[in-house]
Amino acid sequence: MYIFIVNPVAGNGRGWKVFQKLVKSDLYNDINSQYYVTEYEGHAEEISRRICKENKKIKTVIIIGGDGTVNEVVNGLGSSGIPISFIPGGSGNDFARGCNIDGSPLAILEKIIAGKEGKLYWTGNLTSDSITKTFANSIGIGFDAQIAQRANQSSYKNFFNRLHLGTLSYVLALIHVLFKFKPFNASIEVNGTIRTIHNCWMVTIANHQYYGGGMKIIPTAKIQPEVLPVLIIHDISKWKVLGLFITVFFGKHIGFKEVELFETDKIKLRLEAPMAIQIDGQNSSSQYCEIVKNKQPIQIMGADF
Numbered sequence: 001m002y003i004f005i006v007n008p009v010a011g012n013g014r015g016w017k018v019f020q021k022l023v024k025s026d027l028y029n030d031i032n033s034q035y036y037v038t039e040y041e042g043h044a045e046e047i048s049r050r051i052c053k054e055n056k057k058i059k060t061v062i063i064i065g066g067d068g069t070v071n072e073v074v075n076g077l078g079s080s081g082i083p084i085s086f087i088p089g090g091s092g093n094d095f096a097r098g099c100n101i102d103g104s105p106l107a108i109l110e111k112i113i114a115g116k117e118g119k120l121y122w123t124g125n126l127t128s129d130s131i132t133k134t135f136a137n138s139i140g141i142g143f144d145a146q147i148a149q150r151a152n153q154s155s156y157k158n159f160f161n162r163l164h165l166g167t168l169s170y171v172l173a174l175i176h177v178l179f180k181f182k183p184f185n186a187s188i189e190v191n192g193t194i195r196t197i198h199n200c201w202m203v204t205i206a207n208h209q210y211y212g213g214g215m216k217i218i219p220t221a222k223i224q225p226e227v228l229p230v231l232i233i234h235d236i237s238k239w240k241v242l243g244l245f246i247t248v249f250f251g252k253h254i255g256f257k258e259v260e261l262f263e264t265d266k267i268k269l270r271l272e273a274p275m276a277i278q279i280d281g282q283n284s285s286s287q288y289c290e291i292v293k294n295k296q297p298i299q300i301m302g303a304d305f
């Protein structure tokens with residue numbers, strides 16, 4: 001059986017429209033499936049947790065929504081081993097970019113159903129205050145998290161999403177946060193060595209290269225086990241940050257001397273005070289956290305990487 005988890009409000013209603021188109025197709029009507037429509041934040045996680053316990057013979061959980069919905073589903077399914085797939089219906093849809101899932105919703109569904117085995121994908125785990133959250137795409141601490149927070153709370157996000165210009169809401173939020181942001185000091189532990197990063201703007205850890213609706217935040221990031229690509233931006237002027245973010249779309253920012261890039265299998269962060277953090281674009285905050293790669297891969301159906 002295929003399970004569809006649909007976020008009707010993702011992408012300003014795009015999630016629901018995508019599902020409605022699929023429901024009318026012969027393919028959808030020919031397969032054995034059940035669908036769930038999310039009604040509130042966190043609902044996709046609850047549904048996923050519940051279906052794991054119900055002992056249904058699930059072939060794939062197909063997510064129709066955005067990256068936030070993917071995040072909830074991977075957290076809910078945990079280590080169940082149930083394969084997933086994603087039909088983009090959100091505003092950013094970076095998980096689809098990272099996994100090279102493209103084409104019309106129907107074409108993606110065809111590919112999911114025709115595929116025998118999924119591609120193996122390794123998520124990451126962030127533990128803060130004894131709570132572990134899984135991230136499918138990336139996490140960011142500091143500047144980018146404040147931008148995500150600002151964009152998510154803004155009235156213009158829906159407006160730009162309606163025009164299919166979702167990235168513009170991040171650009172506006174960036175300008176807004178830029179002039180208020182105060183760099184912080186972060187103590188970072190990697191491979192048993194602790195060092196302090198002064199005037200830190202952001203620390204980002206990604207499972208694939210895309211984030212923020214198509215920015216190539218870590219262009220070298222590959223989908224692979226054990227390796228966590230880390231990007232740190234520090235000791236940079238506000239004006240240079242602006243220039244840097246323009247080049248992020250092409251992945252050229254890694255040439256800036258203020259950008260540090262390395263790989264590890266585990267990283268611990270200790271900050272002076274709680275700081276904004278984004279987990280797959282969802283807002284939170286943390287002062288002490290540990291990030292590791294998940295050992296158990298998830299099968300992604302319909303992906304091509």
Ligand SMILES: Nc1ncnc2c1ncn2[C@@H]1O[C@H](COP(=O)(O)OP(=O)(O)OP(=O)(O)O)[C@@H](O)[C@H]1O
Pocket residue numbers: 007008009010011012038039040041042043065066067068069070072089090091092093094280281282
């Ligand atoms: N019925 C609902 N009403 C309000 N919020 C919902 C509902 N169902 C899900 N949500 C919440 O909607 C939020 C946004 O979902 P999601 O991230 O999938 O879409 P998006 O923000 O449009 O896309 P992206 O993250 O790719 O930019 C999530 O936090 C999710 O929990």
